[in-house]
Amino acid sequence: MSDLILKVESLRAFYGQTQALYDVSLEVEREGITALLGANGAGKTTTLRAICGLVRTEGTIRYDGADISRLGTANIVRRGVAHVPDGRGTFAELTVEENLKLGAYTVTDRAAGARELDRVMTYFPVLRERYRQQAGTLSGGEQQMLAIGRALMLRPKLMVLDEPSFGLAPLIVAEIFRIMRRINEEERVSILLVEQNARLALDLADRAYLLETGSLVISGAAEELKQDEGVQRAYLGY
Template structure:
C-alpha cells in the first residue's frame, strides 16, 4: 500500500518537556489506522503535530510524497489533511449550513462548494433536515455527524479524528464508527483515528500504533493488537494470562 502520511522519528517539546520521542507512524492511501494510548500518552500531541499546530523539533513529516514538516496548518489543509477535533467543537451559534461553509474556508471554487454542500446533505440526511438549525442545539451524535461533514468540505485525502466517540452513548458510538467505516469505504479517504477505547478503534482499523509516554510502544495489525496480552491487560480489561 502506498504511504500517504509518514512521520519519521518526530520529536516534539513543550518547553523543556519532551512530549514526543522519535515517533514514526504511517497511514496508507484509503487506510484506517488507529493511534491508541491512555491519558498523557501523546495521542493528541501527535495529531496536533500532523496538523501543524505543534512544531516538530526534529524528524520529518511527509504527505503525498512532499515534506510538510514546516508548512503552516492552512497549507496542510489545502494539501488534503482535515481534522475532526476532540469533543466535536462545532460552531454552536452558527447554523448547520454555516458550519459546512466554514469547513470550506480554504477553497475559492464557489460552484464546487455548493455542490459539496448538497453532497453532505445526501451523505447525512439528518443534517439536511436541520440545515437552518443552530449547531449547538443538535444532539451529540448529530454534532459529530456535522463535524465529519465539515471536515469533508475541504475535500481531504486524510481525516484525523481525535476521540470521536467521547461522551456519546453506546448506541451513538456504534453509529459513529459505522459512519467512519462507511465514509472510508465509499470515498476512499484515509483515516487516522485517535482513541482510548482500543477495542472500538481496532474494530474498524486495519492497523494500529500504541503510544506510551510519548513513544511508540506497540504496533501491528488490528488483529495482532487485539490478541496482544499487553493490549488486553492495559486497554481491554482482560488478563494477559492464557
C-alpha cells in the same frame, strides 16, 4: 505512487520547553485506516496536532510524498489534511449550514460548494434536518457528525480524528463508526484515528499503534494487536 499517504519519522513535539513526543514513527496507508491508542496523557492528541502543524516539532512528516514538517497549518489543510479535534470544535453560535460552509473555504466555485453540501448530507441526513439550526443546540452526537461533515467538505485525502466517540451513547458511536467506514470506502479517504475505546478502534482499523508517555511501544496489524495479551489486559478488558 507510494502506498503511504502519511509517513512520520522520529517525530518529537514540544509545548514550550516541555517535550511531549519522543521519536514517534508511524505510517498510514493510502485509503487505509490507522488507529492510535493509549491512555490519557500518552501523547495521542499531541501526535495529531503535530501532524497538522499545531505544535513545535522536530523530525519528518511526509504527506502524499512531500515533507510538510514546516508548512504551517493552513497550507497543510490546503493539501488535503482535515483535522477533527477532540471536543468537536463546532462553532456553537453558527448554524449547521454556516459550519459546513466554513469547512469548504478552499472551494471557490459556488456550484461545487453546493454539490459538496449535498454529498456530505448523504452521509449525515440529520444535518439536512437541522440545516438552519444553531450548532450549539444540537445533541452531542449531532455535533460530532457536524464536525466530521465539516472536515469532509474539504474533500480531504486524509482525515485525522481525535476521540470521535468521547461522551456519546453506544448506539450513536456505532452509527458514527459505520459512517466513518463508508467515508473510507466510498470516498477513498485515508483515516488516522485517535481513540480510547480500543475495541472499537481495532475493529475499524487496518493497522494500529500504541503510545505510552510520548513513545510508541507496540505497532502492528489491528487483528494482531487484538490477540496481544498486553493489549487485551490493558485496553480490551480481557
